[in-house]
Amino acid sequence: MIIPATMKLLQIEAPGRAVWRDAAVPTPGAGEVLVRILAIATCPHWDLHILGGQPMFPGMKLNYPYLPGQPGHEAVGEVAALGAGVSTVSVGARVAVWRDTGRRPQGCYAQFNILRAEDLLEVPTTLSAAAIASLELAMCVEVSFQQLARLGGIAGRRIGLSGLGPAGLVAVQLARAHGAAEVIGIDPVAERRELASALGAHRTAEPDATAWPATRGAGALDDAIDLTGVPASIEFLLDRTQRCVTLFGVLREEVRYGGRHMFGPGLLLMGYGDHNRVAAETALRFIIEGKLRLAPLITHTLPFSQYAAGVELLRTKQAIKILFDPWL
DSSP states (O other): OOOOSEEEEEEEEETTEEEEEEEEOOOOOTTEEEEEEEEEEOOHHHHHHHHHTOOSSTTOOOOSSOOTTTTOOEEEEEEEEEOTTOOSSOTTOEEEEOOOOSOOSSOSSBSEEEEEGGGEEEOOTTSOHHHHTTHHHHHHHHHHHHHHHTTTOOTTOEEEEEOOSHHHHHHHHHHHHTTOSEEEEEOSOHHHHHHHHHTTOSEEEOOOTTTSOOOSSTTOEEEEEEOSOOHHHHHHHHTTEEEEEEEOSOOOSOOOOOGGGTSSSOOEEEOOOOOOHHHHHHHHHHHHHTSOOOGGGEEEEEEGGGHHHHHHHHHTTSOSEEEEETTO
């Protein structure tokens, strides 16, 4: 593979302003891989927060210009060069990023990027970019199912999923893949509920306390995952779940766990686990088996020159995820 001396990458210079500029193609060090990026999918919360000038996590400090190529991390590409000691992948292999450590100097909104070999999984060339670019998201969601596996898993159980954005739509499919008897998607947006049904939800519902009265008895969920991080969503699940509500969405406010949740039996409110390769490999296996489809989450494909316009589509909920092509 011929590697050019320079490339294009995206950089958010200030809130609301992203530029597409020239940079030198980096050289991989020991344990690293130079990847020619084929496509990158948005991680809507990251893109919306960073371009909008807001920290992604409480206490996070933002400095602009933001790190070049960041916050792009859901990427697929091909190996262009190997650093010293890398033997797990070879030049020309198709790879997807399964883990973003957040410690890289450059993100994947670029034509080339350096990644640690241990953060990549080789993927079949038969999978389209849209079908595999968001492997990292699928890994993240799979971690929540690993949390529930600590309690015996969800096979044969009734599970509720609150928030049918990209993560929730992945969770619908993972719940089916893990053998849930009934998967209920919960979201106020009708279009998201419709897509959840198309992707395997047995039933969908609005988070309407009148239409769905609180109960932890007959008719309650066995388990639930909140994918919003919004206290009202979490508390809605707490009042309608028997065993466990586990958290995926980023929590920025306090949640009320009351005496009514302590008995009959006591309800667990479980936090998030750690990103891990087993979760990534599980998600990849489900993708290859056809049990997890990521392409339906991609509603638009755009060049990097339209990055700000793409993020606006996310903000106004006209898009679910956008696939950016750095070579258009």
